[in-house]
Amino acid sequence: MIAHLGLTTIKQISSNLSIQVNQDNFEFLVINHPKFDAAFALHGAHLVHFQIKGQAPLIYTSSNAIYSADKAIRGGVPICWPWFGSTVETKQKNLPSHGFARTSKWQLNDTSENEQGVDIEFLFASNSETKSVWNNDFQVTLKAQLTDQIKLTLVTKNTGDQGFTYRGALHSYLHIGDIKQFAVNGLASTYSDSLDHGVIKNTQQPAYPSGPIDAIFAVNEGDIVLEDKANQRNITIRNQGNDSVVVWNPWEEGAKAFVDMPDDGYKTMFCVESAITAKQGVYVAPNQQHCLQTVIK
Numbered sequence: 001m002i003a004h005l006g007l008t009t010i011k012q013i014s015s016n017l018s019i020q021v022n023q024d025n026f027e028f029l030v031i032n033h034p035k036f037d038a039a040f041a042l043h044g045a046h047l048v049h050f051q052i053k054g055q056a057p058l059i060y061t062s063s064n065a066i067y068s069a070d071k072a073i074r075g076g077v078p079i080c081w082p083w084f085g086s087t088v089e090t091k092q093k094n095l096p097s098h099g100f101a102r103t104s105k106w107q108l109n110d111t112s113e114n115e116q117g118v119d120i121e122f123l124f125a126s127n128s129e130t131k132s133v134w135n136n137d138f139q140v141t142l143k144a145q146l147t148d149q150i151k152l153t154l155v156t157k158n159t160g161d162q163g164f165t166y167r168g169a170l171h172s173y174l175h176i177g178d179i180k181q182f183a184v185n186g187l188a189s190t191y192s193d194s195l196d197h198g199v200i201k202n203t204q205q206p207a208y209p210s211g212p213i214d215a216i217f218a219v220n221e222g223d224i225v226l227e228d229k230a231n232q233r234n235i236t237i238r239n240q241g242n243d244s245v246v247v248w249n250p251w252e253e254g255a256k257a258f259v260d261m262p263d264d265g266y267k268t269m270f271c272v273e274s275a276i277t278a279k280q281g282v283y284v285a286p287n288q289q290h291c292l293q294t295v296i297k
Ligand SMILES: O=P(O)(O)OC[C@H]1O[C@H](O)[C@H](O)[C@@H](O)[C@@H]1O
Pocket: 072, 085, 097, 098, 171, 194, 214, 215, 246, 247, 248, 271
């Protein structure tokens, strides 16, 4: 799934882990564990690939994704932070949708590995550039534990002396075999329809998506289960620290409008996001931290 990127190794970290670059010097951490293959872009600490050996990929990344310092990567698990989507304020200030973390370079801080999998830690801290758009002191850590599942924990630490609030998401694009042979179980009974002015609607249980969807669900008890019938599997998602679950698929017209997604890309992806979308966000006091997590298997 990343072979088409034509990567070259520039640093071998261990026999399973290496830093590789594409022809534009865009850096990836590539993991070839005996149990799975995975890759992160250092740009955004963005998981772009995860595939257990012998199985279909668990994560969808667009074959047309653009790897460029000022762009967000289409697919994978974008880290939306410290805001979600756009607000009147971010629009007025011409700030990017979903915050600046996904278009910032993160530092690979630590890796460890064993027979079960690998642990990886990426860091991103406030600097003069981030403070010019969001005037807070922070350190954000992405802790990734990859085994027979993906566990991503985003730790937001307030390193300043003023409290702040944040919003965001672990915006997972799950790979599915065929959207026409697909169902979603375990979502809350109502949702706010972002494609219809936030009108509150009832959820079908299970839900069989048949058109564009952009919906904010409350947090429900239990797991969200995607029936990926074409791949004869269920994908299970368990979130923590979120106040909502955002579900998104742009469908055909939406995909056609994106330069970085094939027209039929919508057929093999479905986003289920561990999100903080409430207006008040999450408050983080000085020296305190908050964890946002998603576990996918
Ligand atoms: O195109 P992006 O900025 O990556 O956003 C992709 C999508 O993210 C979320 O799912 C939002 O709810 C959608 O409204 C948005 O279209």
